[in-house]
Amino acid sequence: MMRNFLREFLHKGLLCLVLIGGLGTSLLARADDEAPDAFIKRISTGVLDAIKSDKAIRAGDMARVVALVDSRILPNVDFQRMTASAVGPGWRQATPEQQKQLQEQFRILLVRTYAGALAQVSDQTISMKPQRASPDDKEVMVRSEVKGGGDPIELDYRLVKTPGEGSGWKIYNLNVLGVWLVETYKSQFASEINAKGIDGLIATLTERNKANAARKN
């Protein structure tokens, strides 16, 4: 139960950032005419290959992992939307300064927390599932599967069309084994906001990030 769940969700859930990370290379790719699933496939396979061949990352070089995530992931994620969704109704009441801080701290939390697992990628491969969306959809879900040892891991993305920007698509939510990232953090953030307000949430995130950074050293 708990162990199966934990093993699956967390260990492989890190792959989600690996795969988003690959989207960074899409900056060099053609823009908006690529179908979203072809886009994800091309990028995630490219990223997995990059991770597997980088000895420093596989040895656990945290700085390199964080740099990889920062440079290749963020341009392809609509982080503002992700943060706004996770924060919920409180987002609109937050000042622009608070919003900026929330986004920043959430970003650091995810990057630093999950980056450690990128080194664990070994021989996984990605296979895409049939696409259901119509070509005119502005928001699509792309479904894939990570295979390689054990039960296959379901990995789904929600993308929004951003014509002319980056590679034409941006991720705004991620699902690993049926667990949506934004929904999970919505719950986490909601309790903090109810107890301590937006500033309280920012403070909690900041403290947590400091603690994580200290722990890794």
Add this chain to the structure above:
Amino acid sequence: MMLRTGFCAAYWLRRVLQGMLLVAVLGLQACSSLSAPDHDKDPMEPMNRAIFGFNEAVDAAVLKPVATAYTTVVPDWARKGVSNFLNNLQDMWSLVNSGLQARGDDFSDNFGRVILNTTIGVGGLVDVASKFNIDRHTTDFGTTLGRWGVAPGPYVVLPILGPSTLREVAALPVDMGADPSYHLGGDTTDEVEMLTMKVVDKRASLLGAGDVLDGAALDKYSFIRDGYLQRQRNRQYDGNPPDDDSAP
């Protein structure tokens, strides 16, 4: 000597577990009838949090150190053999359940895995089936009950075993009784050794994940709960849960 300590610990663990299970189930009925739930999904949150706290304490004091020592002392190939052996036994139970759930593809895969790994894989020690890309589909009696239409019921944190739902609690005697990876031998000594091996193996495989969880979760209890419930719902609907469009 580690095994002997494990033997004693696991024996008492089982007794305590049975006792607390009884308390949990009785408490469940009491709590559910008493007050209005805060969350629809977690009406027993105060009690669950308490048990969660207990689990964390036991983990920090016993499980994690033992698992860490295990990974330090036992070489990688030996640990892999242990994992494969236990997984193969668990696959046998998954096979039965995929049959009960009438899931033909999963049944075939599990069947292939068990046959290959038990024969060519030398009693399960080598995971031959994965090299042939035969997927693993882990399932248990709790999931089978769900497939037959039993609703999951409230979220329950079990002592030691962790997150569960009422349905899984009901299925627990069947799962623990019939799943061969929980016990193989006839007498208590063998059973306890198997249980110890299973617990240590699982905990060791989660050492890295545990660290990530500590960093990623603002509130570990609700993080685990929400993830567990989402995951269970996803499995229930084969990856297509209704109201899946939950993103804003």
